[in-house]
Amino acid sequence: MPLSWAMLGFLSTGSFLYLLSFEKVWGKSEKNHSRLCPWECLIFVQMWPSSFCVSLPSQLDCVMSENATNWTIHGLWPSDIQECCLYWGLFPSDLANLVPQLDRHWPTFTNLSNFQFWEKEWRKHGTCAGCLETLNSPNKFFGAALFLRTKYNIDRAFEKAEIIPTCRRSYQLSSFVDALEPLLGPQYQLQCVTDGQGREMLVQIKVSLFSNFSRGCVADPPMGISPYHPCKPQGGIFYAPPNQEDPRHPCP
Secondary structure: OOOOOOOOOOOOOOOHHHHHHHHHHHHOOOOOHHHOOOOOOEEEEEEOHHHHHHHOOOOOOOOOOOOOOOOEEEEEEEOOOOOOOOOOOOOHHHHOOOHHHHHHHOOOOOOOOHHHHHHHHHHHHHHHHOOOHHHOOHHHHHHHHHHHHHHOOHHHHHHHOOOOOEEEEEEOHHHHHHHHHHHHOOOEEEEEEEOOOOOEEEEEEEEEEOOOOOEOOOOOOOOOOOOOEEOOOOOOEEEOOOOOOOOOOOOO
16 A cells, blocks of 8 residues: 555654655655656755845745745756646645645745745646656645655754854855755755845755655756856855845845
């Protein structure tokens, strides 16, 4: 009998037994996925809400809630491919058992609703991940991203390294690398955005994974144009706290 999300005790995502059970399921699967899937790597992307608002286009509102104090999920992206099946839609019933966790860990910070954001991510990326049996439904795809948010916990890694959000000082890139490499392995990228005063701000962390979620896959260059760029090793990088009153300017 296949192991379901309910059997994994999904709501207790922090438990060791949950993680161990999920690892066993994934570790045994997808060795031959390339026969069906045109991609090699999954890019798991986490976003820092405060810096996200810095580069948001002016036509979109930036909505910063009071509980936007943790790294959130931006997406789970099969490498170098998008929009594989535009007729494969997402419906609220697909995510009924996941909504509380998704609202917390995969919210939008724009004038879109959370579901509209998830719908966009499913159409653009989830339909391409569906070539894997273990990701072949919206429930599996979004549940997997929530699992990865627990497995690759940026908040915990930074807390352990005593890296805290502040506008009073910047960090060297090496400080972030030292905190993250034991967790993420070598195949990851720190991305920054430049604010109106020319300051580099950490905004996004992308880790490249094999289809069984193990680390170290070498991904193709991303498609499309991004407002973000690799963080520069020279100079300081700000890790800005959220600013509910003026979200676009977290460090006045």
